[in-house]
Amino acid sequence: MSSHNTSKIFVVGGTGAQGMPIIRALVADRKNSARVLTRDPFSRRAKSLATLDNVSMLEGSFADEVTLREGFRGCDGAFINIDGFNTGEKTETYWAIRCYEIAIEEGIKFFVYGNLDYGLKKSGYDSRFRSGHYDGKGRIGDWILSQNTVNKGRMGAALFTSGPYIEMAFQPMMPMTPTVEDGIVTWRVPLGDGAVVHASSEDCGYYVRWLFDHPERTNGMNLEVAIEHVAYAGLAAAFTKVTGKPARYIDTDLHSYWNGPLKFIANAPAGYNADPNDKSTMTFRDNFTGFWNLWKYGIVKRDYALLDEIHPKRIKSAEEWMRREDKLGRELGKGGLWERVQPQNIQNETPILKSNEDRRKGRL
Numbered sequence: 001m002s003s004h005n006t007s008k009i010f011v012v013g014g015t016g017a018q019g020m021p022i023i024r025a026l027v028a029d030r031k032n033s034a035r036v037l038t039r040d041p042f043s044r045r046a047k048s049l050a051t052l053d054n055v056s057m058l059e060g061s062f063a064d065e066v067t068l069r070e071g072f073r074g075c076d077g078a079f080i081n082i083d084g085f086n087t088g089e090k091t092e093t094y095w096a097i098r099c100y101e102i103a104i105e106e107g108i109k110f111f112v113y114g115n116l117d118y119g120l121k122k123s124g125y126d127s128r129f130r131s132g133h134y135d136g137k138g139r140i141g142d143w144i145l146s147q148n149t150v151n152k153g154r155m156g157a158a159l160f161t162s163g164p165y166i167e168m169a170f171q172p173m174m175p176m177t178p179t180v181e182d183g184i185v186t187w188r189v190p191l192g193d194g195a196v197v198h199a200s201s202e203d204c205g206y207y208v209r210w211l212f213d214h215p216e217r218t219n220g221m222n223l224e225v226a227i228e229h230v231a232y233a234g235l236a237a238a239f240t241k242v243t244g245k246p247a248r249y250i251d252t253d254l255h256s257y258w259n260g261p262l263k264f265i266a267n268a269p270a271g272y273n274a275d276p277n278d279k280s281t282m283t284f285r286d287n288f289t290g291f292w293n294l295w296k297y298g299i300v301k302r303d304y305a306l307l308d309e310i311h312p313k314r315i316k317s318a319e320e321w322m323r324r325e326d327k328l329g330r331e332l333g334k335g336g337l338w339e340r341v342q343p344q345n346i347q348n349e350t351p352i353l354k355s356n357e358d359r360r361k362g363r364l
């Protein structure tokens with residue numbers, strides 16, 4: 001088994017919602033340096049990362065073998081999160097496989113793959129649960145673990161399986177954006193009595209650092225993380241507890257949901273560079289219908305005892321996340337969560353997703 005302790009890590013997706021806290025955690029105590037791939041080293045996020053000690057930027061795209069080789073070469077670790085909302089599922093599959101193969105060839109010793117649950121497989125291959133941005137990763141995650149049974153001595157590998165960032169439940173233009181109706185913060189989503197396995201983007205940093213720091217335990221591991229299973233009646237109740245303001249969850253049928261605020265994007269490809277005429281391309285509607293069904297019918301599980309062991313100070317509830325965020329917002333002069341979700345303010349939130357910040361534009 002590879003038990004190599006990495007020190008120079010190539011990161012794909014480093015300027016993203018997930019990548020930023022991961023890079024901060026990797027380089028925090030100068031144990032590691034990070035080489036970060038970006039299509040634009042002059043973006044707001046790339047410039048802010050470049051101010052950190054031990055971070056360097058590499059300009060280019062993951063959809064380019066020459067660039068990938070340059071990124072991996074000279075590094076001993078890799079964290080790879082391929083943006084399926086750029087590529088679409090089919091192109092993501094190809095480049096994720098190539099990343100793993102080139103990483104081995106270029107001498108990477110430990111490879112961490114930014115993964116999502118293989119929902120289709122976990123549902124027993126039931127198409128109601130098809131979500132391209134989940135299956136596109138989860139399928140590759142399975143493939144990496146199977147390759148790793150043979151390759152683990154040459155290059156260790158681990159999966160980092162996260163879930164929808166909880167921040168998205170408080171931001172505009174998201175699948176779970178709240179509205180304020182008659183003074184009540186309202187989440188209208190097709191969740192039934194189910195629960196979303198929300199993740200804290202900040203805790204992603206701790207977990208990925210932990211994977212790199214414990215290769216003797218994590219080689220071959222699929223670390224599946226979450227804050228908790230968040231039922232939205234509970235989310236609304238926690239919001240009221242934290243802010244003192246009214247909030248509610250309204251279970252919404254799929255027809256009404258897709259005729260709501262996301263109607264304008266329902267028929268667009270989920271990946272902004274995916275070919276709409278390619279029959280493998282999923283629309284937003286199809287992709288996120290499967291996504292909601294995953295949560296509504298309880299397909300995705302987590303081992304919270306394991307997460308408590310690995311990260312005793314992890315954020316353990318939506319309420320805890322909201323308390324922290326409410327306080328942080330006030331300290332930063334943005335106001336508390338109640339103020340921030342008001343219609344005149346929510347549009348001004350700094351997007352957690354870089355792809356939203358870039359208005360779903362950019363090259364492959």
Ligand SMILES: NC(=O)c1ccc[n+]([C@@H]2O[C@H](COP(=O)([O-])OP(=O)(O)OC[C@H]3O[C@@H](n4cnc5c(N)ncnc54)[C@H](OP(=O)(O)O)[C@@H]3O)[C@@H](O)[C@H]2O)c1
Pocket residue numbers: 012013014015016017018019037038039040043046060061062063081082083084085086115116133134162163164165168352353354355356362363364
């Ligand atoms: N939204 C969620 O709740 C969630 C949760 C877990 C996992 N995910 C998955 O994570 C992936 C997106 O990452 P994110 O959540 O961090 O989103 P994000 O904030 O939109 O970040 C996208 C990242 O991908 C990079 N990127 C996009 N196209 C690229 C290309 N051709 N070459 C190199 N880098 C490229 C961007 O870098 P530059 O723009 O600087 O090039 C940026 O770092 C998706 O596959 C998504 O399914 C999403």
